[in-house]
């Protein structure tokens with residue numbers, strides 16, 4: 001349904017998107033997961049026709065993103081990262097404004113707006129100005145706007161950024177519900193929870209490059225059987241790291257600020273040994289945690305840095 005081939009976007013000499021290729025199947029919820037600045041918004045903007053790629057190409061439902069922008073606009077809905085609503089207008093007025101922009105006839109407009117307000121759970125507050133809305137409520141209206149013209153494909157750029165837990169749950173339910181009715185979804189996120197809860201497949205992006213692509217299960221296999229021991233400590237020296245690396249089971253150590261993450265086999269059994277080394281070296285330990293791998297540990301495994309939230 002969507003195919004991206006060797007996409008590149010350069011700003012001066014910096015590649016914001018650097019040779020990215022992937023395919024999204026019909027009916028799939030596909031996630032682009034990565035930290036700020038990874039290139040996620042740039043990829044989405046190119047696919048929506050808002051930005052020209054430097055090279056490479058994209059095909060959406062058989063249409064070329066550069067040659068058939070007009071046809072593509074009709075079948076895609078776009079939820080931008082920045083909320084684009086008029087805060088002095090009510091939710092209903094905002095939807096009506098965009099429905100006119102899309103050229104929906106009046107009767108259809110009223111019906112569609114009522115449906116979408118219901119979907120957003122905001123029917124009762126539809127006639128309040130957005131100034132009284134929380135970030136999450138505005139985000140829900142922003143999603144409704146993208147659905148006015150009944151697109152078949154939905155692009156969502158950080159749909160849960162800056163929303164309260166209640167709205168987050170509601171947004172998850174909306175995405176799953178739309179998908180169950182056949183909507184293909186491409187979303188970007190820097191939050192692991194989004195990718196874990198929603199996405200059939202996840203592409204991990206970092207520094208403009210796609211560094212892994214698989215189902216959650218497949219991605220977790222990359223980390224394998226190892227455990228992760230996370231140590232918050234001050235004064236972590238290179239000597240301490242070298243001593244820890246000598247433990248046979250240790251596969252990888254990364255240090256990010258005051259957090260040292262040690263990936264190793266049989267973490268529980270090796271914990272005493274680790275604590276001995278830290279104590280002997282005079283490292284001031286604030287906390288030690290042992291955890292099963294999750295998407296965050298995968299990101300750490302792939303890039304050596306923590307996923308910023």
Ligand SMILES: Nc1ncnc2c1ncn2[C@@H]1O[C@H](COP(=O)(O)OP(=O)(O)O)[C@@H](O)[C@H]1O
Nearest residue numbers: 011015016034035036037038039040041042043
């Ligand atoms: N208009 C622009 N001019 C120069 N650099 C840009 C521009 N837009 C984005 N970038 C850079 O491209 C990179 C990717 O940005 P972006 O796609 O917004 O990342 P993400 O959405 O993953 O946070 C960043 O390093 C950003 O600073």
Ligand SMILES: [Mg+2]
Nearest residue numbers: 040041042081
């Ligand atoms: Mg972005």
